Amino acid sequence: MLYNFSAGPAMLPKPVLLEAQRDMLSYDGTSLSVLEMSHRSEPFLSIRNEAEQLVRDLLFVPDDYEVLFLQGGATLQFAMVPMNLAPGGRVDFIETGLWSERAFADAACVSDAHVVASSKADAYQSIPTLPAASDAAYVHLTLNNTLEGTRFTSLPDVAPPLVADASSCLFSEPIDVSRFGLIYAGAQKNIGPAGLTLVIVRKELLRAGSLPSYLRYDLHAKNDSLYNTPPTYSLYLSMLVLRWIKQTGVGRIHTQNKMKAKLLYETLDASNLFHNRVLKKDRSLMNVPFSTGDEERDASFLRYAKEHGLINLEGHRSVGGMRASIYNAMPLDGVEALCAVINRYEKEMS
Numbered sequence: 650m651l652y653n654f655s656a657g658p659a660m661l662p663k664p665v666l667l668e669a670q671r672d673m674l675s676y677d678g679t680s681l682s683v684l685e686m687s688h689r690s691e692p693f694l695s696i697r698n699e700a701e702q703l704v705r706d707l708l709f710v711p712d713d714y715e716v717l718f719l720q721g722g723a724t725l726q727f728a729m730v731p732m733n734l735a736p737g738g739r740v741d742f743i744e745t746g747l748w749s750e751r752a753f754a755d756a757a758c759v760s761d762a763h764v765v766a767s768s769k770a771d772a773y774q775s776i777p778t779l780p781a782a783s784d785a786a787y788v789h790l791t792l793n794n795t796l797e798g799t800r801f802t803s804l805p806d807v808a809p810p811l812v813a814d815a816s817s818c819l820f821s822e823p824i825d826v827s828r829f830g831l832i833y834a835g836a837q838k839n840i841g842p843a844g845l846t847l848v849i850v851r852k853e854l855l856r857a858g859s860l861p862s863y864l865r866y867d868l869h870a871k872n873d874s875l876y877n878t879p880p881t882y883s884l885y886l887s888m889l890v891l892r893w894i895k896q897t898g899v900g901r902i903h904t905q906n907k908m909k910a911k912l913l914y915e916t917l918d919a920s921n922l923f924h925n926r927v928l929k930k931d932r933s934l935m936n937v938p939f940s941t942g943d944e945e946r947d948a949s950f951l952r953y954a955k956e957h958g959l960i961n962l963e964g965h966r967s968v969g970g971m972r973a974s975i976y977n978a979m980p981l982d983g984v985e986a987l988c989a990v991i992n993r994y995e996k997e998m999s
């Protein structure tokens with residue numbers, strides 16, 4: 650038995666992969682693979698429409714929001730959001746880690762971007778306190794910090810619309826979409842395979858500008874995300890993952906995610922060898938970084954874990970150590986196996 654703790658592309662639910670396997674040569678009696686279908690064909694349009702409906706149902710997306718399926722990863726959104734919502738205007742950033750640094754750097758190329766709160770001085774081990782006043786076009790935050798293992802547990806109470814990078818937490822817990830002007834997420838963690846980016850945006854924020862076509866949200870919205878060829882297979886697999894989420898419900902998935910994270914944090918907190926340094930109240934439910942504080946010891950643990958079927962536990966190359974990504978598709982069994990291996994390694998080393 651192998652458990653894959655990759656931060657993304659991450660493990661997908663087994664039933665989804667089996668269904669995709671069954672559909673590979675003939676989708677829904679069409680004798681065509683989804684891979685070779687026109688994006689304007691009937692069967693593909695029904696896949697696209699179902700995917701949008703599932704996003705709306707699972708997140709209770711209000712009617713005055715567009716749901717867009719785009720490409721370019723969350724990274725393209727770092728630029729597309731300011732280009733569409735605040736070209737040349739002021740935008741405020743809450744800096745909580747590497748991905749928010751990158752979002753800020755790209756926004757600074759096309760807008761008057763400011764960091765108004767940061768936990769950099771704290772090595773991003775917490776979520777900073779937020780200034781109340783802002784006259785920016787929007788305030789950007791990274792809801793879950795995939796590398797650093799922190800998350801926002803409450804939202805800043807600011808006047809401008811909030812824009813959230815929710816790449817590593819969307820669909821892992823309920824979210825009040827109406828609190829945001831725009832939410833974006835790369836698919837490759839909780840939604841599906843790489844190649845698809847989900848954007849949920851309040852309609853009143855969209856305007857036709859003079860941007861090149863692919864960069865215009867309004868054009869994608871007007872064309873049901875079919876202005877150009879979408880990543881058809883990623884969208885299909887994401888639709889299957891969303892169906893899988895619906896079977897359990899986001900509320901129950903959240904309960905399971907809290908249980909998995911609690912188990913792992915309790916194991917780490919009880920350990921004399923391994924540590925998670927994140928401020929307890931800001932700990933992520935999705936990404937759990939930990940380390941022994943010694944590079945060689947970490948490398949030895951990673952080898953040991955691999956021998957026990959636990960793979961992709963390496964921390965991001967910029968921070969080292971270990972990181973367990975425990976997205977929706979990771980079963981409780983996988984986290985229990987990791988905790989057992991952590992305990993066994995510590996015992997063998999002492």
Ligand code: PMP
Nearest residue numbers: 722723724748795814816817835
């Ligand atoms: N934001 C967050 C929070 C992420 O975790 C990632 C990817 N790990 C990105 C942005 C970048 O996403 P992409 O590779 O899809 O551009």
